[in-house]
Amino acid sequence: MSDVRLMKGNEAIAEAAIRAGCKAYFGYPITPQSEIIEYLAEEGRTRGMIVMQVESEVAAINMVYGASGAGARAMTSSSSPGISLMQEGISYMASAELPALVVNINRGGPGLGTIQPAQGDYFQATKGGGHGDYHLIVLAPASCQEMADFVFDAFDLADQYRNPVMILADGALGQMMEKVVFKENKKNNQQLDKLWATTGKPTTRERNIITSLFIQPEKMEAVNLHLQKKYQTICENEVRFQLVDTDDAEIVLVAYGLSARICQRAAELARELGVNVGLLRPITLYPFPYFVLHQLRQRVSGIMVVELNAGQMLEDVQLGVEGKVPVEFYGRMGGIIPSPDEILEKIIAFHETKLKRKPVTEFLPTLQNN
Amino acid sequence: MNEILDEPYLEQNELECVWEKPDTLTDTRMHYCPGCGHGVVHKILMEVVQELHIQSEIIGVAPVGCSVFAYSYLDIDMQEAAHGRAAAVATGIKRVLPNKYVFSYQGDGDLAAIGTAETIHAANRGENMLVIFINNAIYGMTGGQMAPTTILGMKTSTTPFGRDTETQGFPFRITELIAQLPGAYYVTRQAVHTPNAVRQLKKSFLKAFQIQKEKKGYCLIEVVSNCPSGWKMTPVVSNKWMEENMFPIYPLGDKKIDGKVVSD
Numbered sequence: 001m002s003d004v005r006l007m008k009g010n011e012a013i014a015e016a017a018i019r020a021g022c023k024a025y026f027g028y029p030i031t032p033q034s035e036i037i038e039y040l041a042e043e044g045r046t047r048g049m050i051v052m053q054v055e056s057e058v059a060a061i062n063m064v065y066g067a068s069g070a071g072a073r074a075m076t077s078s079s080s081p082g083i084s085l086m087q088e089g090i091s092y093m094a095s096a097e098l099p100a101l102v103v104n105i106n107r108g109g110p111g112l113g114t115i116q117p118a119q120g121d122y123f124q125a126t127k128g129g130g131h132g133d134y135h136l137i138v139l140a141p142a143s144c145q146e147m148a149d150f151v152f153d154a155f156d157l158a159d160q161y162r163n164p165v166m167i168l169a170d171g172a173l174g175q176m177m178e179k180v181v182f183k184e185n186k187k188n189n190q191q192l193d194k195l196w197a198t199t200g201k202p203t204t205r206e207r208n209i210i211t212s213l214f215i216q217p218e219k220m221e222a223v224n225l226h227l228q229k230k231y232q233t234i235c236e237n238e239v240r241f242q243l244v245d246t247d248d249a250e251i252v253l254v255a256y257g258l259s260a261r262i263c264q265r266a267a268e269l270a271r272e273l274g275v276n277v278g279l280l281r282p283i284t285l286y287p288f289p290y291f292v293l294h295q296l297r298q299r300v301s302g303i304m305v306v307e308l309n310a311g312q313m314l315e316d317v318q319l320g321v322e323g324k325v326p327v328e329f330y331g332r333m334g335g336i337i338p339s340p341d342e343i344l345e346k347i348i349a350f351h352e353t354k355l356k357r358k359p360v361t362e363f364l365p366t367l368q369n370n
Numbered sequence: 371m372n373e374i375l376d377e378p379y380l381e382q383n384e385l386e387c388v389w390e391k392p393d394t395l396t397d398t399r400m401h402y403c404p405g406c407g408h409g410v411v412h413k414i415l416m417e418v419v420q421e422l423h424i425q426s427e428i429i430g431v432a433p434v435g436c437s438v439f440a441y442s443y444l445d446i447d448m449q450e451a452a453h454g455r456a457a458a459v460a461t462g463i464k465r466v467l468p469n470k471y472v473f474s475y476q477g478d479g480d481l482a483a484i485g486t487a488e489t490i491h492a493a494n495r496g497e498n499m500l501v502i503f504i505n506n507a508i509y510g511m512t513g514g515q516m517a518p519t520t521i522l523g524m525k526t527s528t529t530p531f532g533r534d535t536e537t538q539g540f541p542f543r544i545t546e547l548i549a550q551l552p553g554a555y556y557v558t559r560q561a562v563h564t565p566n567a568v569r570q571l572k573k574s575f576l577k578a579f580q581i582q583k584e585k586k587g588y589c590l591i592e593v594v595s596n597c598p599s600g601w602k603m604t605p606v607v608s609n610k611w612m613e614e615n616m617f618p619i620y621p622l623g624d625k626k627i628d629g630k631v632v633s634d
Contacts, residue, residue: 055488062462063461066451069463200429201446210449211449213439213450
């Protein structure tokens with residue numbers, strides 16, 4: 001039996017968290033994601049969840065650490081400046097191998113920045129963010145439906161790999177309303193046994209210790225090697241992406257989240273002008289779909305990365321393309337969202353100048369009308 | 371030295387056993403300096419856990435500081451917290467396991483400097499847990515730097531001319547501050563420098579766990595302790611110095627009982 005709702009992306013995350021069996025939420029309000037804690041404060045508490053607005057993001061992430069270490073499904077959510085404050089705790093959780101969901105509804109930065117949507121936290125989310133060698137699994141939804149669906153996936157992946165998982169969206173995805181379908185969730189009742197959790201030491205087992213302190217270099221290196229092996233397994237098994245119209249594409253756009261939605265429309269407009277454009281949308285930003293780029297670079301003429309930042313995922317695309325075809329970049333910052341026409345112009349310019357294709361000037365009237 | 375210690379040169383039946391290590395302590399040798407109060411507090415705490423039969427019902431949180439390795443000695447489930455965050459981590463544990471006993475074990479830097487916000491807010495929420503606060507007026511683990519509780523005029527490696535109020539402010543009497551918060555139920559300051567003080571501390575632990583069992587609220591037990599290495603004194607001299615210099619600023623005794631502030 002499914003349940004159809006019209007709701008904000010932030011509310012979709014909150015509702016999904018309740019349904020995914022999240023037992024505890026700790027957070028601190030920040031725009032543009034406060035609907036998550038507001039929704040949970042009412043719905044979550046009514047339906048048995050522990051929901052706490054606490055003194056800071058620093059406290060919130062450490063409460064998630066404690067609750068997760070005690071065996072509970074736990075989460076927090078914030079937006080860019082608040083996520084920066086959580087980085088210490090996230091590093092500790094990655095080292096202590098604690099599963100949890102951290103939601104970042106990315107806003108424009110750096111600094112206090114703006115409350116408008118942006119993708120400037122890509123490096124922070126995918127390359128570690130805090131100190132030490134670690135990675136989160138990073139899921140990038142592009143619709144309210146995915147905001148909900150990825151919560152279930154995030155908790156399952158977190159438990160499976162004993163690793164924090166981040167949902168990286170932006171202010172627009174958090175604030176916009178769309179239809180969301182909730183299917184009956186059976187996984188809820190099939191959570192993994194957490195034999196490592198600190199629930200009180202019975203006489204039948206040794207004590208459980210949750211720690212990220214390994215003072216002997218040999219032990220610390222062994223822990224690191226174990227983590228790296230785990231990340232390798234994640235890279236081999238958990239890459240997710242979407243390809244749109246890439247079979248006959250001359251140019252492939254690479255974009256995630258909100259920019260992928262805009263790019264999809266820009267690609268349609270380009271095809272109306274006779275330029276075959278496709279789209280690669282990475283869904284997991286870590287692990288990144290490098291192998292898809294290895295395949296695409298053999299059959300496309302050029303790749304164009306579109307982000308709401310100064311070019312962060314661009315570096316991963318360049319690593320995947322390895323210079324085999326030209327890679328172009330277009331980005332807006334500070335909370336500005338480009339229009340499909342704006343991206344279309346960049347595609348056409350890329351097509352003509354870098355790829356030396358026949359000008360599409362005869363289509364310009366059409367272009368101007370759009 | 372280990373050979374001497376390990377040598378069974380005394381037959382067991384030659385001596386009367388007057389004290390045994392509680393089963394709730396592991397066999398790991400403690401790393402604490404000779405004469406330090408940490409080992410005594412660990413021992414008393416674990417004696418209480420044993421006597422109350424709550425080893426399977428208790429979860430501890432270790433801090434960053436000298437007691438960073440507390441989980442090596444306490445034979446119970448434990449979590450190691452980031453510096454200053456023990457009260458937040460303990461909150462997370464207690465909220466999802468409300469019927470278990472939860473305590474944090476923190477030093478003065480952890481609790482009263484970097485973790486001040488977490489400390490105060492956990493108390494103000496009335497988290498039903500025990501916070502054990504070791505105040506030795508110095509940062510022992512990092513080599514003897516100033517703590518928020520370092521007394522005026524006291525020389526440390528970062529106050530080589532003695533702590534002065536102009537640059538370092540005043541010794542932080544956070545226990546008195548917490549006693550004022552409505553969420554705090556039992557707040558006391560104890561010590562471990564004499565057998566009598568040790569007995570008093572044990573009573574405080576018993577009281578705090580009883581309060582937690584009855585879900586009455588937040589308990590803070592401060593233990594004023596010596597740091598012979600950090601203070602550069604012998605254990606005996608350090609205890610005398612503590613009595614003469616620390617106790618006037620940090621007077622022992624209950625600050626709040628049954629939710630009521632005890633007036634000086």
